[in-house]
Amino acid sequence: MALTQDDLDRYRRDGFVVQEDLFTADEVDLLCDALTEDARTPGPQVVTESDGRTLRAVYASHLRHPVFHRLARTERLLGPARQIAGDELYVHQMKVNVKQSFAGERWAWHQDYIVWRDADGMPAPSQVNVALLLDDCTEFNGPVIFLRGSHTLGTLERDRVTAGDGTGHIDPDRYALSPRELSDVVERHEMVAPKAGRGSVLFFSPQMVHGSNTNVSPHPRRLLILTYNPVPQAPRPAGEPRPEYLVGRARNALEIDRGLLKHA
Amino acid sequence: MALTQDDLDRYRRDGFVVQEDLFTADEVDLLCDALTEDARTPGPQVVTESDGRTLRAVYASHLRHPVFHRLARTERLLGPARQIAGDELYVHQMKVNVKQSFAGERWAWHQDYIVWRDADGMPAPSQVNVALLLDDCTEFNGPVIFLRGSHTLGTLERDRVTAGDGTGHIDPDRYALSPRELSDVVERHEMVAPKAGRGSVLFFSPQMVHGSNTNVSPHPRRLLILTYNPVPQAPRPAGEPRPEYLVGRARNALEIDRGLLKHA
Numbered sequence: 061m062a063l064t065q066d067d068l069d070r071y072r073r074d075g076f077v078v079q080e081d082l083f084t085a086d087e088v089d090l091l092c093d094a095l096t097e098d099a100r101t102p103g104p105q106v107v108t109e110s111d112g113r114t115l116r117a118v119y120a121s122h123l124r125h126p127v128f129h130r131l132a133r134t135e136r137l138l139g140p141a142r143q144i145a146g147d148e149l150y151v152h153q154m155k156v157n158v159k160q161s162f163a164g165e166r167w168a169w170h171q172d173y174i175v176w177r178d179a180d181g182m183p184a185p186s187q188v189n190v191a192l193l194l195d196d197c198t199e200f201n202g203p204v205i206f207l208r209g210s211h212t213l214g215t216l217e218r219d220r221v222t223a224g225d226g227t228g229h230i231d232p233d234r235y236a237l238s239p240r241e242l243s244d245v246v247e248r249h250e251m252v253a254p255k256a257g258r259g260s261v262l263f264f265s266p267q268m269v270h271g272s273n274t275n276v277s278p279h280p281r282r283l284l285i286l287t288y289n290p291v292p293q294a295p296r297p298a299g300e301p302r303p304e305y306l307v308g309r310a311r312n313a314l315e316i317d318r319g320l321l322k323h324a
Numbered sequence: 325m326a327l328t329q330d331d332l333d334r335y336r337r338d339g340f341v342v343q344e345d346l347f348t349a350d351e352v353d354l355l356c357d358a359l360t361e362d363a364r365t366p367g368p369q370v371v372t373e374s375d376g377r378t379l380r381a382v383y384a385s386h387l388r389h390p391v392f393h394r395l396a397r398t399e400r401l402l403g404p405a406r407q408i409a410g411d412e413l414y415v416h417q418m419k420v421n422v423k424q425s426f427a428g429e430r431w432a433w434h435q436d437y438i439v440w441r442d443a444d445g446m447p448a449p450s451q452v453n454v455a456l457l458l459d460d461c462t463e464f465n466g467p468v469i470f471l472r473g474s475h476t477l478g479t480l481e482r483d484r485v486t487a488g489d490g491t492g493h494i495d496p497d498r499y500a501l502s503p504r505e506l507s508d509v510v511e512r513h514e515m516v517a518p519k520a521g522r523g524s525v526l527f528f529s530p531q532m533v534h535g536s537n538t539n540v541s542p543h544p545r546r547l548l549i550l551t552y553n554p555v556p557q558a559p560r561p562a563g564e565p566r567p568e569y570l571v572g573r574a575r576n577a578l579e580i581d582r583g584l585l586k587h588a
Contacts, residue, residue, distance in 0.1 A: 162503045166538060199463045200515050205540070239426045243542035251464050251541060273540045274430060276469070277515060278507035 063140045063263075071144055075211035076254070076264035082136045083192065083259035090322050091284065092194055094127040095156055104227040105305040114163045119155045120305035122286075128154065131192075132286055133317035140263055141188040147290035148313035152176070152187060153306060156194070159202045159272070159281040166202065168236035169271040172287070174215050175235050176266070179228075180307050181297040185215070186290045187266040194282035196257050202275035204262065204283065207249040211265035216241065228302035237269065245269055288314075327404045327527075335408055339475035340518070340528035346400045347456065347523035354586050355548065356458055358391040359420055368491040369569040378427045383419045384569035386550075392418065395456075396550055397581035404527055405452040411554035412577035416440070416451060417570060420458070423466045423536070423545040430466065432500035433535040436551070438479050439499050440530070443492075444571050445561040449479070450554045451530040458546035460521050466539035468526065468547065471513040475529035480505065492566035501533065509533055552578075 063077065071077040083091075098121045099106060105119040122128040131137070132151050141149055157167075172189065176182035197203045218235065237245070249269070254262055264270070266287070275281050294311050301307055327341065335341040347355075362385040363370060369383040385392040395401065396415050405413055421431075436453065440446035461467045482499065501509070513533070518526055528534070530551070539545050558575045565571055 162506070166540060169540075198515075199517065200469065200537075205464065239542065242426070246542050251462075253463065271540060273464075273537050276430060276433075276535060276537045278503065278510050 061136050061139060063143050068143060071263060071265070074208050075268040076206055076262055078254045078256055078260065078262050079140070080256050080260045082261045085259065087321055088194055088258045090127060091131065092282070094125050095121065095194070095282070098125045098128070104229070104303070107229065109163060109165055111163075114160050115158045116165070117155050117157050119153070121156065122151060122154045123305065127321055130317050130319065130321050133314050134321065135316045135318065137190050137192070137261065137286060138288070138314055138316055141190055141288045144188045144263060145186060145288065145290050147186070147292065149188070149288035150291055150311045150314055151286060151308045152289035153287040153308060154285070156282055156284045159275045159283065161201070161275060161278045161280050163275065166274050167272045168233045169242050169269055170232040170235045170237065171216060171267055171269055173266040174218070175230055175232070176295070177215070179230055180295040180302060182289075182293070182295045184293050185265070185267050186293045188288045189264045189266060190286040190288065191262040191264065192284040192286070193256055193258050193260045194284055195280050197255050197281060198277065198279070199253065199255065200277040201279050201281040202272045203253040203255060203281070204270055204272050205251050205253045206264065207245055207269040208252050210245055210249040210269040211267035213245065213269075214267065216269070228306045242269075325400050325403060327407050332407060335527060335529070338472050339532040340470055340526055342518050342520055342524065342526050343404070344520050344524045346525045349523065351585055352458055352522045354391060355395065356546070358389050359385065359458070359546070362389045362392070368493070368567070371493065373424075373427060373429055375427075378424050379422045380429070381419050381421050383417070385420065386415060386418045387569065391585055394581050394583065394585050397578050398585065399580045399582060401454050401456070401525065401550060402552070402578055402580055405454055405552045408452045408527060409450060409552065409554050411450070411556065413452070413552040414555055414575045414578055415550060415572045416553035417551040417572060418549070420546055420548045423539045423547065425465070425539060425542045425544050427539065430538050431536045432497045433506050433533055434496045434499045434501065435480060435531055435533055437530040438482070439494055439496070440559070441479070443494055444559040444566060446553070446557070446559045448557050449529070449531050450557045452552045453528045453530060454550045454552065455526040455528065456548040456550070457520055457522050457524045458548055459544050461519050461545060462541065462543070463517065463519065464541040465543050465545040466536045467517040467519060467545070468534055468536050469515050469517045470528065471509055471533040472516050474509055474513040474533040475531035477509065477533075478531065480533070492570050
């Protein structure tokens with residue numbers, strides 16, 4: 061389950077690495093059922109598409125649901141993330157981007173770290189993103205597209221954006237790369253959209269330029285993203301911190317839970 | 325250059341067949357230059373995206389520009405189309421769908437024939453669509469997606485739509501399959517998006533269910549589509565016919581032009 065040296069080298073070079081079939085079909089079913097349960101909890105952590113009805117994302121399920129609490133501590137995710145970070149970790153943010161069939165809208169081309177830096181006072185791009193596929197990922201249901209190696213460009217600066225709608229959410233469109241910037245980056249960093257089966261996991265850098273297209277297929281593309289942050293690198297916000305479902309406040313080092321996701 | 329029996333069998337079975345590299349890079353450059361010239365002719369045959377500025381499509385360039393006039397008669401396109409149709413042909417419609425980088429919007433899932441039947445009195449689905457790639461087609465720049473073999477389903481009936489905006493254009497969204505219909509069709513007819521280099525050609529049935537996603541790449545996806553119709557199957561509109569740039573009126577059998585696209 062641990063990443064090999066080759067995996068780690070690939071992560072450093074490309075900014076991401078894929079681990080196929082880390083979770084069984086039964087485990088993914090369990091996670092999907094837990095998501096359905098947790099999405100019923102009303103609150104600003106549940107985000108809809110622009111139609112105001114279709115579920116787009118659910119945040120911080122690990123703070124409410126025992127299955128996701130355990131998932132965040134499973135060796136299969138926390139182990140490799142620790143190898144990459146070289147440090148003890150806590151959960152900075154957890155979300156599921158649902159991208160429903162025929163309805164899930166695209167995500168603009170962006171980097172993650174700059175948002176957390178500006179909005180939350182995150183001191184360094186030391187996070188590890190862990191994306192667990194809850195559905196088979198094809199070229200038709202809006203896979204995440206990486207610009208391979210773009211994490212080596214560092215932070216691509218832009219006008220500072222602050223959250224102004226009261227929920228703390230920041231629309232990635234507001235941090236989107238311009239067409240000209242993206243054209244330049246793509247000249248040197250090719251687009252690549254890893255396809256893999258449900259239960260597979262992508263580990264990727266918070267400096268990676270990434271985006272995704274609309275889901276034009278009849279199949280949903282639910283993607284669970286856990287962002288771990290090193291314990292010594294906790295954010296130091298200039299003012300009031302954003303809500304806990306966006307910026308984790310439990311910053312003690314996570315211990316690996318060797319139990320099953322589903323407790324007896 | 326002629327289709328083989330295997331190609332013809334594939335067209336009957338799948339509803340499409342791909343012929344790679346039918347045109348040279350120089351010829352595609354010539355076509356792109358001619359398109360740029362022709363797109364400057366103002367009129368309703370030039371269609372913009374919903375932003376009102378970005379070029380989305382240009383119709384009937386073969387009626388205005390000598391390069392496209394010759395293209396419609398080149399053996400490489402007209403020859404295979406005649407093999408498929410088994411009849412003499414004329415141009416029912418010609419368009420270039422531009423799908424600009426970062427801007428080209430998706431096309432809803434639809435069939436072509438039903439639109440021509442309802443709007444133009446087209447008597448039978450005997451057309452042959454010929455799509456010439458003016459740009460390399462990748463998974464990122466909004467390739468045409470076919471539902472393989474869906475042409476065998478015949479016409480999927482829906483509420484009749486008439487053009488009401490004065491230009492004669494009909495938004496394919498108004499003929500789009502519902503999510504439920506599409507889910508059913510995809511169960512039996514897989515999505516497939518042929519990737520090929522510029523200068524390649526897709527021949528496809530007017531009964532094929534097809535669509536495409538947004539272009540999220542920095543590369544345009546210009547697609548030239550010639551629709552040939554058998555001479556004996558000319559439309560018989562109930563009322564006033566739509567404008568000539570949408571419904572060809574020169575219905576004599578095309579003769580093959582064996583000259584170069586670019587005359588000396």
